[in-house]
Every structure is written in C-alpha cells, then in structure tokens.
Amino acid sequence: MLNFLPAIDRYIFRLVIVPMLGVFALAASLLVLDKMLRLLDFVAVEGGPVGVVFKMLATLLPEYASLAIPLGLLLGILLAFRKLATSSELDVLRAVGMSYGRLLRVPFTITAVLMTVNVALVFFVQPVSRFTYERLEYELRSGALGASIKVGEFNTIADRMALRIEESENDGRELMGIFARVANDSGQVLSISAREGSFLATTDDPDTIILRLTDGTIVQDTGSQTPRVLTFTRHDLPIDLPAIEEFRSRGEDEREYILPELLRIGWADNASETKRDASQASFNFRLVEVVMMALMPLLAVALGIPPKRSTSALGVFLSIVMVVAYHKVNQYGEDVGALGIVDPLIALWVPFILFAALILWMYYRVAFVPGGQAIGALENWLAKVAKGFRRLFRRSRVMDEGAEA
Numbered sequence: 001m002l003n004f005l006p007a008i009d010r011y012i013f014r015l016v017i018v019p020m021l022g023v024f025a026l027a028a029s030l031l032v033l034d035k036m037l038r039l040l041d042f043v044a045v046e047g048g049p050v051g052v053v054f055k056m057l058a059t060l061l062p063e064y065a066s067l068a069i070p071l072g073l074l075l076g077i078l079l080a081f082r083k084l085a086t087s088s089e090l091d092v093l094r095a096v097g098m099s100y101g102r103l104l105r106v107p108f109t110i111t112a113v114l115m116t117v118n119v120a121l122v123f124f125v126q127p128v129s130r131f132t133y134e135r136l137e138y139e140l141r142s143g144a145l146g147a148s149i150k151v152g153e154f155n156t157i158a159d160r161m162a163l164r165i166e167e168s169e170n171d172g173r174e175l176m177g178i179f180a181r182v183a184n185d186s187g188q189v190l191s192i193s194a195r196e197g198s199f200l201a202t203t204d205d206p207d208t209i210i211l212r213l214t215d216g217t218i219v220q221d222t223g224s225q226t227p228r229v230l231t232f233t234r235h236d237l238p239i240d241l242p243a244i245e246e247f248r249s250r251g252e253d254e255r256e257y258i259l260p261e262l263l264r265i266g267w268a269d270n271a272s273e274t275k276r277d278a279s280q281a282s283f284n285f286r287l288v289e290v291v292m293m294a295l296m297p298l299l300a301v302a303l304g305i306p307p308k309r310s311t312s313a314l315g316v317f318l319s320i321v322m323v324v325a326y327h328k329v330n331q332y333g334e335d336v337g338a339l340g341i342v343d344p345l346i347a348l349w350v351p352f353i354l355f356a357a358l359i360l361w362m363y364y365r366v367a368f369v370p371g372g373q374a375i376g377a378l379e380n381w382l383a384k385v386a387k388g389f390r391r392l393f394r395r396s397r398v399m400d401e402g403a404e405a
Contacts, residue, residue: 008098017110021076025071027072056372062125062129063129066118077297078300079143081303122290126255151166152164200212216231216235254278255282301367333347
C-alpha cells in the first residue's frame with residue numbers, strides 16, 4: 001500500500017502507526033470504561049433500560065476521540081524516535097546526511113491528516129453528539145425512555161395511581177409481584193394485586209398504555225364497612241402516561257454550536273456581550289487545541305531522544321504531563337474568556353505562544369546544537385536522585401545484615 005514511498009519513510013510510518021493506534025485504543029478504552037461504570041450506576045438508579053448506556057457512550061466517543069488523537073499522535077512519534085535513538089539507528093541516519101526535518105516528513109503528513117479529522121470532530125461532530133447526550137440524559141430522568149417505573153419502589157403516576165413492582169425480567173417485559181392503588185373518576189379507590197403482568201402499547205391513544213395483570217385480586221372501597229372483593233385471571237388496567245416536557249433546543253451551551261454558528265454569534269452586533277464572549281472563547285479554545293497538534297512532532301522528537309548511553313523514559317512521562325497541563329490551561333482560559341474577565345484571544349493564544357516557543361526551543365536544542373538535550377539537566381538531576389536512593393538502600397541493607405550477624 002505504501003510502496004510509492006521511499007524505504008525510510010515506510011519504515012518510520014510503521015514505527016509511528018503501531019504505537020499511535022495502541023495509544024488511541026488504550027486512551028479511548030480507559031475513558032469509555034470509566035464513564036460506563038458511572039452511566040450503569042446512573043441508569044440503574046433511574047430504572048432505565050441497559051441499552052441506553054451504549055447509546056450515551058456512543059455520543060461521548062467524539063469527545064474522547066478529540067482528546068485521544070493528540071495524545072496518540074504525540075506518543076506514537078515519540079516512541080518511534082525513541083526506538084531509533086536507543087537502537088543507534090538514528091545515529092546512522094544522521095551520519096548519512098538525513099536531517100530531523102527529512103525524518104519528520106511522514107510524521108507531519110500523519111499530523112495533517114489527524115488535524116483534519118480533529119477539525120471535523122471538534123467543530124461539527126462533537127457539538128451535535130454533546131447535545132444528543134444531554135437529550136438522552138434528560139429523557140432518562142423524565143421517563144421518556146421507559147425509565148419511570150422503578151422496581152422495588154412505589155411509583156406515583158399521573159397523581160392518580162401508586163404502583164409497586166417487586167421483580168422485573170427480560171428488560172421489563174415480565175413483571176412479578178404487582179400492587180397498585182388507583183383512584184377512579186368517581187372518587188373510589190381500588191387496591192389491586194396480581195401475581196404477574198406486562199405493559200402493552202395502545203394503537204388508538206399514544207398517551208395511554210395497558211398494564212395487563214394475571215391472577216390477582218381487586219379490593220374496591222365502596223364507602224361501606226365491607227369493601228367489594230373481586231378476583232380475576234386477567235385484567236387490563238389503563239395507565240395515563242405523564243406529560244413529558246419537550247427537551248430544550250440545541251445551543252443553550254456554547255459547546256453545542258457548530259463552526260458556522262460560533263462565527264455568526266461570536267461576532268454578531270445584535271448578540272449580547274455575554275453570548276459573544278462565550279462563543280468567541282469556545283471558538284478559540286477549539287482552534288488552539290487543533291493548531292497545537294502541528295507542534296506535536298517537534299515535541300515528540302525533543303522528548304523522545306534520551307541522552308547517550310541512557311534508556312531513561314523521563315521524556316515519555318514529561319510529554320504526557322505537558323500535554324495534559326496545557327489542555328487544562330486552555331480549559332481555564334476558555335472559562336475566564338467566557339466570563340469576560342480576560343479577552344478570549346489573550347486567555348487562549350498567549351499560553352499557546354508560550355508553549356509553542358518552549359517546544360521550538362526544545363526542538364532546536366536537539367536538532368541543531370551538537371550533543372544538545374532539551375531536558376538534559378532534568379535527566380542528570382533525576383539520575384542523581386536515583387543514585388542517591390540506591391546508595392541509601394544499599395546502606396540500609398548493609399546495616400540490617402550487620403544487625404543480624
């Protein structure tokens with residue numbers, strides 16, 4: 001498939017793509033699993049169907065992907081160049097005249113493709129999926145997804161019925177141990193118990209469902225001392241569904257706006273100042289997150305090449321810390337920009353310029369300074385600390401052996 005590329009480019013592509021896809025899968029899996037546990041607990045509390053958990057997770061995938069793509073890109077390139085450096089292949093490539101710019105040709109091509117994907121995610125797919133997630137959560141809380149009947153609790157329906165179900169099987173299609181207390185139009189109260197039952201939809205009235213009961217008893221309070229008791233083998237009990245308020249329209253949160261809407265509202269003269277600040281902050285936040293991806297290959301090279309005769313993985317750890325910290329700084333900048341405390345351009349682009357300058361300096365140290373290391377001083381300090389801990393451990397072990405003797 002890549003036969004049109006030179007051999008060195010195909011080799012670097014294989015070195016980058018495998019760890020990059022692995023990081024994608026790992027990061028997305030960890031985020032999804034963490035959220036899945038919370039959603040399962042939430043759906044169980046609300047009494048909703050399990051299938052809605054997977055629908056809600058699907059709407060979160062674009063947001064998780066926009067976070068996993070830059071991290072996977074960075075670590076994929078970093079681990080590729082780290083392998084080249086620790087195996088001395090990088091020294092050979094540099095000796096035959098290949099510059100870091102030439103070696104980064106394929107990583108920058110991959111970066112351009114992923115930046116395009118991330119633009120589509122953060123400006124179009126993610127806002128719509130976020131709104132869909134909010135709508136599903138609202139419908140789950142309101143009972144629009146069939147989640148209003150909770151097993152083992154008394155449920156009040158339309159202020160005229162109290163219903164309790166002891167057990168439920170087959171996703172709510174089979175109900176056991178049913179008790180209902182119903183007030184009819186004439187003011188009489190019916191106490192109904194049944195061994196089992198099931199909900200049935202009606203074709204003529206979508207606002208009413210039928211609870212079909214099997215093998216039960218009806219106790220009717222007639223106002224006299226002796227209530228009327230009836231037994232039945234099958235009884236259909238109509239239930240009026242509560243009115244569910246329609247969910248809000250998309251756009252209450254600026255994060256739900258797609259790119260054309262952000263540009264129209266953020267720079268509209270007729271929009272309120274608060275709305276303009278929030279829209280501009282959201283636009284600039286998404287933009288700097290995407291643009292920063294262009295510098296990930298340079299940061300990966302600066303942190304992925306350890307000092308000579310060293311296998312330290314400090315650069316891998318530091319790269320994750322830097323990217324996550326920068327993301328948090330951007331989130332804070334978006335918040336203060338949306339509140340109008342600081343202009344969104346200053347709150348988001350000044351940290352970008354500072355971070356970009358740091359990355360360019362680190363790359364310059366590695367690529368153009370002979371024997372230069374971007375984090376050489378930090379590597380030396382860490383080596384001294386590790387050496388001190390080893391010496392302290394050996395001294396403690398010698399003292400313990402002397403005490404035993």
